[in-house]
Amino acid sequence: MSSNEVSMDDKNMVIGVVLDTEWLFEGFQMTKGSELVSRMARFFESNPDFNETGYDEKIAQLAGTSVSNVNLLKMFYGDWPTYADVVGFSNQTIPMLGHPTQSRAFLPVFIVLTVVTMIVVALRMYSRLTITGFVRSYDYVLLAGFFMTLGFGLQNAVILNTHTFNRGVWDKNWIDFQVEQDSSLSASILYPLTVLVIKFSLLLFYYKLSVWHPLRWATIGTALFVIANTIATIFGWAFQCNPTLPWKHQNYMNPDGECPVDTWKLEIATGSINIITDVVIWLIPMPMIWKMQLSLRERIISVFTLGVGALACIACAIRLRNINMAWYGSPIESSASIICIWTITELYLAQICASIPAIRALVLNKAPHLLGSEPSERKENKFDQFENYDQFPDFSSHSSLGKASPDVSVVRQDQYEARAENKV
Structure with a gap:
């Protein structure tokens, strides 16, 4: 058998x-x-x-x-x-x-994604310093998200190759089981916190994008929803059982112990909400783009530049599927290493996608021919005049640049005055 x-x-x-x-x-x-x-x-x-x-x-x-x-x-x-x-x-x-073990694919995937994301984030910071002269608040928030993702990945890399390398509990000792449970709980809490930081960076970016009220209210509403989902996830995992750490030695056989929280339902519910908020964040700036006086080509480029974040939604959905299969699926799909691969992919991919606008602005500034543009064309492009989404006008006014609040301006005064000549 x-x-x-x-x-x-x-x-x-x-x-x-x-x-x-x-x-x-x-x-x-x-x-x-x-x-x-x-x-x-x-x-x-x-x-x-x-x-x-x-x-x-x-x-x-x-x-x-x-x-x-x-x-x-x-x-x-x-x-x-x-x-x-x-x-x-x-x-x-x-x-x-048998003696099932974790896949060894996580470590090389983690290393490659870390290097790629580090380069992308560095280019993003360089773009800010080169084009506008300073790094903005949402850039620092994303940088914090990068370091949190790095810590999350390092933790999983160590655990997957030591205490949880053997997937069968019969091949582990009691210390391995304890470390696995401690690591699982910390990862279940660190993951939603990291997602919150990354999404907050994007939402803060959108909030400062324009003083257009519909955009700002959509950003605030989405942020509150993301925060609520994060709190629910953290509390659900942290207090799933009573005692709160039921795998500790004296708690394990506690006759009064109970775990009323169904962690599978918690993961599916909060994960689904996470995907929904990903889609909403992707769609938030789209109405604003179509309100601008841009050519069809410019609008399509803008949609793709901001909409590339949909890739993170796909990674999140695949991660959720693998979690579901870990409960009811095949032994291969239940490998914690596979789940960790898609988790780290989702987190890093979200940061890469969030940095695409800044990198595109850098390319247009330093080497426009790479994107099929010429410097003269960029002067005529109303969309690129705002440092690639960093300061869009207030669509509540026909002469919005002239009435935009100086408090939300993110460009130097001479740049602002030069761009004010083009009314949207």
């Missing part, structure tokens, strides 16, 4: 028995779960009289733990015969489950 022939219910039962046995063997926390289950199975075979005097003490001595812990395990299973049956079954089933 192979791993694929073992039912999901049987696999889940084996996982539970292995973890319970690892918890019991307090004095052997560095020993693999399969070995501990084997020891327990041999003990029951050698000691078939469950009513023997001092039976609990023998188990406590075998496991290097206290009699009170032994009694907790006995109470959980009801009696020793029941536990002995499932331990025997698990001992026979574990060899059929």
